[in-house]
Amino acid sequence: MIDKLSWMTIYPEVVLLIMTCVIALLDLASTSPRRTGTYILTLLTLAIVAVLTGFNASLGKTIYGFGGMVVSDPMGNWLKCFATLALMVTLVYGRPYAGDRGMLQGGEMFTMSLLALLGMFVMMSGSNFLLIYLGLELLTLSSYALVALRRDNAVASEAAMKYFVLGAMASGFLLYGLSMMYGATGSLDINEVFKAIASRQVNHQVLVFGLVFIVAGLAFKVGAAPFHMWVPDVYQGAPTAVTLMIGAAPELAAFAIIIRLLVEGLLPLAIDWQQMLALLAIASLLVGNLAAIAQSNLKRMLAYSTIAQMGFMLLGLVAGVVNGNTYNAQFAYSAAMFYIITYVLTTLASFGIILLLAREGFESEEITDLAGLNQRSPLYAGVMAIAMFSLAGIPPLVGFYAKLAVLQALIASGQGIYIGLAVFAVVMSLIGAFYYIRVVKVMYFDAPVTASTVSAPRDVRTVLTLNGALILILGILPGGLMTLCANAIVATLAT
């Protein structure tokens, strides 16, 4: 018999799972190539789930269920809520694109993405190594299938293969690391592991050995250099709608398991993993920013930009524990959380534009395909420009405040080396600014290749405009989201 508290922790997941099955079954009856019915039902489901998780999050309570296997805390619930919203936006942007390419026939795109979301939910609320791993597998297996959705397309199939092989290896790394932890501490429960390590009764060498594999596995998942090889290929090769599906919401899940594993489970080893993350961050900032300059393919450029942005986000995680003191932790981790949420918001807008410009038989993935967009449609050029300036970290857009929070966390540590890291990150974001404003240049300064205006379905137009506006509004008033992240992290650290 499952007790009431346990139900409380998982009822959004239950709703999601039931609806996924219902949608998969109902879709069998549908033959329309655009799957409008399935689409609306999916959005409705996601809206309900977003409300449920948002409601849970606003309660601000931390509840453990199933004997500590599952946790429902503000951080997990907010991330679930945002991931659900991100998936909704992704589906809105992606449907015309997928419909043009016959990817909606069969309706797998909807069920697969819902299952991927379920995987993310499990990752976000897992408080147990095994459960987190299961969630991760559910997410990644669905993602592999999504990337391979265009079976007849050679590039997409190649991307799916690469994604599968490298992703499987990363999962293997993670699992191996987790098994070392289990071997050393004798528990799969994150809180038990924490206690065991904090008691200093455990062989440190084994722990660090396992830690290396865990960090490497996580680095694969977020796409941090030098484990970033799959990111550009998969971003470029996957159908753009799927690129957005694996590039937006799952980043939130990856952040969640970083916090669950490294902070909630392995905080006593912070000195070790902070060093590793710092190196990953430096490498990501270097590789991402420098390689992005050389790209002419917009999706590939955004892939390298993702690597660089993840590097910046990781910097927020390295400054949590200073000299064994966790005073700075809430600032550092909430900065990283704010960073990742705003990054997802911005990514949605930029890929939304690419999806919008793609037409039947035309992918619009080259940077030059954006030429003269301002003359064709000032609105969409404006949205893209806002996204690019935000990624570059120019105020008053939200990307700046995300960078500000991370830099503040680094400098607040008062350590010379962290201040040096901050300066390095700042210099790298200058290089980053170059390729972001190059996109703006192409849209505003170059002459358009075609004079045709850009038309979009009403739902895409509305959501895209809101998305762009939100990047600006959150930039002018970032306080609310920052406080939300801070409270969520404080609640997580308190347990």
Place this chain on the structure above:
Amino acid sequence: MGLLSLAIWMPIAFGVVLLAFGRDEHARGVRWVALIGSVASFLVTLPLWSRFQNGTAAMQFVEKERWIERFNIHYHVGLDGISFWLVLLTAFITVIVVISAWEVITERVNQYMGAFLILSGLMIGTFSALDGILFYTFFEATLIPMYLIIGIWGGPNKIYAAFEFFIYTLLGSLLMLVALIYLYNKSGGSFDILTWHKLPLSGQAQTFLFFAFFSAFAVKVPMWPVHTWLPDVHVEAPTGGSAVLAAIMLKLGAYGFLRFSMPIAPDASHEWAWLMIALSLIAVIYVGLVALVQQDMKKLVAYSSVAHMGFVTLGFFIFNELGVAGGIVQMIAHGFVSGAMFLCIGVLYDRVHSRQIADYGGVVNTMPKFAAFALLFAMANCGLPATAGFVGEWMVILGAVKANFWLGVGAATALIFGAAYTLWMYKRVYLGSVGNDHVKELSDINAREFLMLALLAIAVLWMGLYPKPFTDVMNASVDGLLQHVSISKLPKLP
């Protein structure tokens, strides 16, 4: 919403409305809305003037609201004698720029006008911000409209110029961001600039802060040797862009020295004053010589801007009242004069589509009214008494002589160079017999251009003949600043 907020947000609101106008079929309406917006935004700054109290160094029209609680960041704005005139100057120049673009800009009019109005509000915000992050937000946000202005409506090499402008100035200001966060942590969690003024800091910290701020502001001013972006950008920017850049944006940097570097790191400012003075003198003398040999009118005025801004920084770092007040007066005067010079070049460029001095000659024969205005502005650029250019330079030179006789001599020689390059350009472009067919076909300025130049001419003459309103406003604040800077912030030795 207070008066000062109105002055900041009104142009921005008008700018956003203009952006929503869409395509060029409404160009006529767009121009009128832009004019109404800029004039209204200028008019709301006038009550600031009538209500400004001269006798105090304290901040006036202060508004303070919580903005980002997490980092104790406030929407905190206010004006003192240092920033006051810069706000009015910004609003005034924006009106002029809107008039100057009237029939010249025909493509994407709403975006052009919108960008300038938003830019105006952002710059007023920069001058009034009393919170470090608020300042940085406004300071950096100005890059976006200016980047687009240069890139969309600029000359043949506009893309290079736009990138150079963006990257160069961003590089400087990012280090300032690190300094701001450092100060936040040092001060126990405050981004309040006035709190930072009182914060005791060790010599090492002050040196770090001084150079971090230096990297941001020196690029913006620009000081030698980081001035190289300015001529490139000026040449390619559209007329309005050049005017705003020279008249106001450069002042953001100079203003930063007064608001940040000197009061926050007074000991380092004294310690490194020799460097600042040396760089300023090089700008004044060497860049003055460089201006002499330019073939391109815009480049010449751009180099002359660098030289004139050298006077400003020179005045600041000799740490006496005449010098600092002279520097501020020079900032305002240069705003009027350089803006006017670029607009004059714009008038010629609209007709002949060339900026080369060699393509002109004898313009006075076909455009007598215009030549008269140009002469006035050229004289002001040389620093002729009774024009705006004279007052500030004279005060700075007096201040320099007070500090060190030879310094004064060095600065004074610059006046000669200034006269040389300006008058020589004037002679080659305007005087003599008609140079070629293009010049022969020139038509004199129309009513719109007359209005725009006349407004500037009134400002230049008024400031030259009766500078008292300008200096009265700033005296108390300059005294306050100098008193503050003279007290060491170093921790006392036991």
